[in-house]
Each structure stands twice: as structure tokens, then as C-alpha cells.
Amino acid sequence: MLSRRSALLAAVAATAAFAAPAFATETEAFTPDAFAAAQKAGKPIFVAIHASWCPTCAAQRPILSQLMADPTFKNLVYFVVDFDSQKDAVKSSVPACSRR
Numbered sequence: 001m002l003s004r005r006s007a008l009l010a011a012v013a014a015t016a017a018f019a020a021p022a023f024a025t026e027t028e029a030f031t032p033d034a035f036a037a038a039q040k041a042g043k044p045i046f047v048a049i050h051a052s053w054c055p056t057c058a059a060q061r062p063i064l065s066q067l068m069a070d071p072t073f074k075n076l077v078y079f080v081v082d083f084d085s086q087k088d089a090v091k092s093s094v095p096a097c098s099r100r
Contacts, residue, residue, distance in 0.1 A: 025068040030079040030089050038077040046076055049090060051083035 028034060030047060038045050048064070050057050068078060081089045 025073050025076045025078045027078045027080050030081040030086060032089070035079060038079075043075060043077045044073075045079065046073075047079045047081060049081045049083050054083070 025046075027048075035045070035047075067073065068076070083090055
């Protein structure tokens with residue numbers, strides 16, 4: 001089983017497509033406040049950096065869709081950082097969170 005830090009680092013490195021209809025876990029746009037609230041609540045967190053033009057994101061979409069549809073992940077908070085429109089989060093907020 002991955003440690004919390006390893007899982008978060010893997011999540012930050014991952015890129016994913018955002019709203020797939022099969023997700024049991026709903027996606028949320030990343031904001032520092034929402035991320036902090038999820039951390040404070042002690043919830044498991046997955047952060048995906050997504051770009052609509054990225055072939056890796058497109059390849060990961062069906063895999064993440066299948067994983068997120070699994071009831072095991074029903075309590076997971078799934079944040080999506082848009083690579084193109086959330087440059088500040090990509091450059092500073094997300095990596096800073098992964099150091100915890």
C-alpha cells in the first residue's frame with residue numbers, strides 16, 4: 001500500500017481527463033482553499049493535472065474512469081488542475097502540498 005505522501009506525489013505527477021460520467025468520485029476544480037479543507041478534514045486526496053491537448057491525459061482517461069468508479073474510492077476527493085488556465089497552481093500550490 002502506498003504511503004499518503006507517495007500517493008499524493010503520484011497524483012500530482014498524474015495527468016487526467018476531468019469529468020467522466022462513470023466516476024463514482026466526483027471531480028472538483030482545484031483551489032487552495034478547497035484543498036486545505038480536504039486536508040483538514042483528513043480526507044484522501046487525488047490531484048490530477050489535466051490538459052485537453054495532452055495525449056497522456058487522453059490515454060489515462062479510461063483507466064482513471066475505471067478506478068474512480070470503484071466504490072473503494074467513494075470518499076476520495078478528486079481535484080483537477082487545468083494545466084493551461086491554472087498555471088499558478090501547477091507551479092506553486094500543488095508542488096508545495098506534495099512536500100507534506
